[in-house]
Amino acid sequence: MxxxxxxxxxxxxxxxxxxxxxxxxxxxxxxxxxxxxxxxxxxxxxxxxxxxxxxxxxxxxxxxxxxxxxxxxxxxxxxxxxxxxxxxxxxxxxxxxxxxxxxxxxxxxxxxxxxxxxxxxxxLGGRLRDSVPVLWVLASGDTDKDIAEAKKMIEAKRHNFFKLKIGSRAVEADVEHVLTIKKALGADISIRVDVNRAWSELEAIKGIQLLQDGGVDLIEQPCAIDNIDAMERLTRRFDIAI
Incomplete structure (x- = not known):
């Protein structure tokens, strides 16, 4: 009881x-x-x-x-x-x-x-693995500060997966921010982004294409959470994980 x-x-x-x-x-x-x-x-x-x-x-x-x-x-x-x-x-x-x-x-x-x-x-049925990689969220909104913070984590061997919070600026500005960080950290570092539902479907098409071409690994919540049709179309259209 x-x-x-x-x-x-x-x-x-x-x-x-x-x-x-x-x-x-x-x-x-x-x-x-x-x-x-x-x-x-x-x-x-x-x-x-x-x-x-x-x-x-x-x-x-x-x-x-x-x-x-x-x-x-x-x-x-x-x-x-x-x-x-x-x-x-x-x-x-x-x-x-x-x-x-x-x-x-x-x-x-x-x-x-x-x-x-x-x-x-x-x-719950037994564990599948002994450890899991943990990503670090970069969300200062300042490109140089995010790069410095990520490099500090990489040098300390704490993280090599990073998620960027974006969506508060124009699509072009957000993409430039993300890809500048990706380029600075290198090809071996995984970059994912979380848009927090900020983009319309048209904005998402533009932004996802640029992020996919720039080597980003995953895009979380690009559109409104209840816009299932748009999410389905975007998933079919792109190779990147959405």
Whole structure:
């Protein structure tokens, strides 16, 4: 039985302004959830959205409020339900709130893994690899600063995959920014971009062609997220991963 549900907002300053098409961030607010059970286990989960409500329909503040007000009282009523059954009840009784539900599910799975005495990866079927490359996001908006930051990470052997946040400027300016960085870092360094849904389909056709020709490896969210038809056309038109 779940005896306690606690949420914490943890505000962490960014190392520099994080400029995106939807917002410029100075801090990143994490939502941590702590769930305790009557048999002595404690599970932790996290829900993180960026840029307030610019990124999605939930903000850190709304996630905390909804968990405290609606999810926590419901969770404390459950007895003898497994994780899948609990999530099924939450899905049935509370619409939306996918970030909040994800944090709760993570905490419950953490508890389940502890009960079984196994790593969570084993509970979920076993790990596929021992390590994964982690990319570093370049989002100062200043070409020279981004190049210097990337070179510092490369020299420290921390990262050789980089993602650039673009979309706040004209397509031509964004492309010039990206390709200047790509040229400065060299062919062995992987560059991806995240447009944060800022381009129209016509702008995307122009921008993607130039980025593909310049050796960029992936383009994330070039158009509005609900414009599925445009995304399908762009995926068919280009070889680059979209």
């Amino acid at each position: 779940i005896t306690s549900v606690e949420t914490l907002l943890v505000e962490i300053p960014t190392i520099r302004p994080h400029k995106m098409a939807v917002a410029t961030m100075q801090t990143q607010t994490l939502v941590l959830i702590k769930i305790e059970t009557s048999d002595g286990f404690i599970g932790w989960g996290e829900a993180t959205t960026i840029g307030g409500l610019g990124y999605g329909e939930e903000s850190p503040e709304s996630i905390k409020t909804n968990i405290d007000t609606y999810f926590a009282p419901l969770l404390k009523t459950f007895t003898d339900l497994n994780v899948a059954q609990i999530m099924q009840v939450l899905k049935k009784n509370i619409n939306g709130n996918r970030f909040a539900k994800c944090a709760i599910q993570t905490a419950l799975l953490d508890i389940q893994a502890q009960r079984l005495g196994l790593p969570l990866s084993e509970v």
